Amino acid sequence: MIELTNLHKCFKTKTGTVTAVNGVSFRAEDGAITGLLGPNGAGKTTTMRILYTLMKADQGSVLVDGLDTTRDADAVRRLLGVLPDARSLYKRLTARENITYFGRLHGMDEASIRTNTDRLVEELGMADFIDRRTEGFSQGQRTKTAIARALVHNPKNVILDEPTNGLDVMTTRALRDFLKTLRAEGRCVILSSHIMQEVGALCDHIVVIAKGRVTTQGSPDELLKQTGESTLEDAFVKAIGADEEGST
């Protein structure tokens, strides 16, 4: 379980201070998929980076299975499987070598790395390219490898930043099924997306973020009820407040 409380994060730029995250709080339960939904630049990636300990929040706290991300950063990282927005592979290594490298960095022994890799290869359908060098991989093959790399240590909590970005329909479907398997295994899954349908089709709990704030959250049904709209897309547009400003 992951709990975020009142997160704040500012960046200093040449032109002034930009507030990326401005009081985000939500809870992601085990055995559920939580979706962070928001337009580009809403603060999703920054929120996730704080969550997986790459950044420190100016204010607020994150608890992963009860452990604080600032005090026990190392322990938290062990509990997390992270697919960051930046997910490039080492192109001179094969997919398997990429995965093994991360397994070793997680301190796993070679046998467990092999078993876990084989399981992920099967679940993600990577058998035909697992031993090829990743140079020239398609977007789908790259994403699958990156996901396998992120999950090789069998983490209880899975954080995915825009996992279906740039994938075709078939790969997206396969990936959704995979995420449902993770949920069925009782893991806590958090993913971010700016695509309504995606979040609607997958998530048990949706957190809508805009301009660094949580504008609304709840199950897809609750979201419809709260906004009084009939489709999720309308509910999303209303929730992020784009309607009033007349922008998309």
Added chain:
Amino acid sequence: MRTLITVMIKELTETFRDRKIIINGLLMVPLLVPVLILGMGALAQSRAEIQLESELSLPVLGADYAPNLVAYLSTQNIRIEPPPADVEAMISNQERDVILRIDESYADDWRQSRAATVEILFDSSRQDAQIPVRRVERALEGYSRQAGAVRLIARGVDPALNQAVRVTYRDLATNESRRGMLLAFLPYLLILTAFLGGAYLVMDATAGERERQSLEPLLATPASRVAIMSGKIAAACVFGMLVLLLTLLSFKLSFTFVRSGPFAGMEVTMLAIGKLLIILLPMVLIGTALLTLISASVKSLKEAQSYMGILMMLPVLPTAILLVNPVKNALWMFATPFLAQNQLILMVLRAETISMVQWTTYLGAGFGLGAVLWCIAASLYHSERLAISA
């Protein structure tokens, strides 16, 4: 430690799978060495031979004033040429290295047994002119001594009286030290190779990886950042030492094929190679730690590469300073980066013994500086911005 080795192996695997890097980074210098040694040796030798043994063309101004002198010069393998129209232009255009001018008053002075004036015209800034000028000088001295002796004998004086001190020369340079002089370029080459041999790898492993956005997932693992960084530094050190080893072996091999010229008979012993590698190890560490530090503080690989120009100048500095202001070996030198390596490499090449104090001072200072740079780089690795590439 496990992380360090994991990262090191991965970085080396990646590097060795890139054929271009292997050719450019690993084999270029070792392959260049034989060309350098054999080519330079042959060039220097043929040049010296041509200049020393071939007939020297010497334009003479006022040859009519001193027919005997001119006749004497002709016997010294010097071909007398008629004077050019514009003497200075001839020298500055490098048509001739040296021109002789005989003064109008030469004949008068000669007859009165006064010192008769001749003038050697040359350009002292030209390396090439040195040997021809010396040849002309020597010929003139010979003529002067001969004529002077005849004059003294004619007056009933022993010419030896004129010589209160007789100077003879004995060159105590050992074979090794003489070659040490010839190999003045070797320290620079080795220091530069040590300093920047792992540059590609280390810049790519930090700045490149950051630019390709693969650093973020890496730093999201529980592996400690210091261990990851140290693994990258270690990989670059291994690569750097490998380049050095190949370069030195290439030197050893090249020298065995040299039959003539200044490098003939030169030998690089395995002991010398071992010593040189130990001398250069701190340099490799300093170079890779410095480059890691730079790579971690810049925004892109390009920006990191822009430092290369300055870095390549650093190893030249001590050599340049010593050239202008030669000083005796003192202990402080062995604690000064670049200068220390320069001195120690020269000592090894001259087959001089390096004392225990010098070794400890050097290794202490070298590894000390490396450790300081490593610490600064490690602190940069902990910065929040490092992982955030986009």
